[in-house]
Structures are given as structure tokens and as C-alpha cells.
Amino acid sequence: MLEASGLARRRGSRLVDALQDRIVLTLRTPEGGIAGFIGRHSPRGHGPKYLASRGSAKGNVLYGLAENRQALAAGARPVIVEGPFDAIAVTLAGRGRYVGVATCGTALSPAQVDALGQVCDLGTTGAVITFDGDSAGMRGAVKAFEQLRGAEAVRLPEGRDPSAILAQDGPAALHRLLDRSRVPLADIVVDAALARFPRLQFAEDRMRALQAVAPIVAGLPSGQVARQVVRTATRLGLEATTVNDAVVNAVEQARLQSGRVTQSFNPVDVAGLDAQPGHAKPYAEPAVARPTSSAHRPPYSLRPKT
Structure with missing residues (x-):
């Protein structure tokens, strides 16, 4: 046995x-x-x-999911961590608001997301992904984004995991980190895509960066599109309308390639949201479903902001 x-x-x-x-x-x-x-x-x-243990199906289960079914079903927010002790730490510090579930060292899999969705309503509670800031952590965050595009993310302090934060700083410190450091996971993924183009002072690299980011933004839940349009415009020094046109073009290209409509999409109302510091709307403000006039501009016009 x-x-x-x-x-x-x-x-x-x-x-x-x-x-x-x-x-x-x-x-x-x-x-x-x-x-x-x-x-x-x-x-x-x-x-x-x-x-x-040999033969364990760790790629299909999340540690802490079965143990906290009732709390998750009641509306606690799942926080996805790497190890079981990190999951326990999050639950202990969560005060019923956060519950830790662990992938046990594997990349987040579709089976694990399905299992989580069977226990809680991810569309209502959302999920939080924690990750290290190193290259492996970034790859894990991008992989998680493929499964949970509407999730939020918390970047952990360098060299510290949730169990270490709980042990060294106490439950209040870990709870504050989860409360105050959450950002849309899309922020992390878009920033990682832009980081591949270090010479953004050149128009050609800005073109490539825009082409790389536009499909990512096009695949987001509608309520997150406006934020990423403005963030991308700010980083690239472009008008928000230019980035918006690129996103619309990416949606159309995806539809043509797949031969079917994969999701409904409304261009974002970016009037008055040109890429100026401080103009990015707060997270969770829904995008306004009002078409912009893109027919008279090239989809990848790199007209700088004025």
C-alpha cells in the first residue's frame, strides 16, 4: 500500500x-x-x-481548494501561489477575504483553472496571481495570463514568498500586501511585451512594440481594454486613438485568421484620453462601447502625441 x-x-x-x-x-x-x-x-x-509522491496528479489539482471549498463558494477570493505552505499562509492572513491555493510548483494548467471554477465564481470574485519578479516568475505570470485574462497580480518582494512574509512580518503585513499591491495581470504581461523593445526612441521599434501589444489588449475582457490602451500609449509616446486603432485591427485580424468571431469587441472611447501622465483611468472602470472613427487613419499610424 x-x-x-x-x-x-x-x-x-x-x-x-x-x-x-x-x-x-x-x-x-x-x-x-x-x-x-x-x-x-x-x-x-x-x-x-x-x-x-510518484503518480500524484499535482498538475490537475490545487492544494487548498478542497480544504476551503466553503469559503470560496461564499465569495472569498482565490490567491494562486506556488507552494502549499504559501497557500496556508495566505488563508491564515486572509481574514476570510483571501484563500490560498497552490499549483505545487507546476505552471497553472487548464485543469487547475477548471477545478477552481467548479468551486467558486471566477467571474465574480476574480483571482489573484502571486509571482516572483525574476525571469521564471515572469514566465509563470504570462502562462497564468493565458488561463485567467481577467486576473489580478501581486509581485512578491525579492526572495520572499507568502509563508516567509507571514513568519517574519506577521499576518497583517501579508494581508496589506494582498490589499494594496494588486494590479491587473494584464499590466504585467503588457509591460513584459514592451520590455522586448528597448529602443523605443526609434519609430521602427515603436511600430514593432505596438504590433506585439495590440493582440494582447484585443484579447482582454472589455472592462480592461481602456486602461491598457492608455498605458501603452503613454509608454510609446503615442495618442491613445492610435493605439486603439491598432487594437481594433488586431481583433479583425484574429477574426479573419480564425474564420469566426471569437469574442465581441467594441472599440474604446478614447476621446480625451491622450497619453498624458496621470490620464490612465483607474482599474475596474469599464470601457465605453462607442466606436471611434478609424477608417480615415492607417491602423498603425505612429503619429506622436501632441
């Missing part, structure tokens, strides 16, 4: 502990069934920080 569960492995004629010197937690399906086990090494331990 121990071998079948993945908690032990055979070495010759002996069974040895597969998760030796680790704190072992149970991975459960959303319904509460056992899906496997995961162990965290001690502070002086060696090897990977988290190690799952």
Missing part, C-alpha cells in the same frame, strides 16, 4: 521513505478525494523545495 501510494519506493528488497525528512501534506481533488502527497524539505534539507 505504501508503495502504491507513492509514499515509499522499493530499493532492492527494502521499502524506503520517498519523502524522507519532509513535512508531508495531502493533495486532494476538489471533492476531497486523495490525489497524492507532497513534501516540503526542512530548512536544512536538500533537493527540491517541494517533492510530490
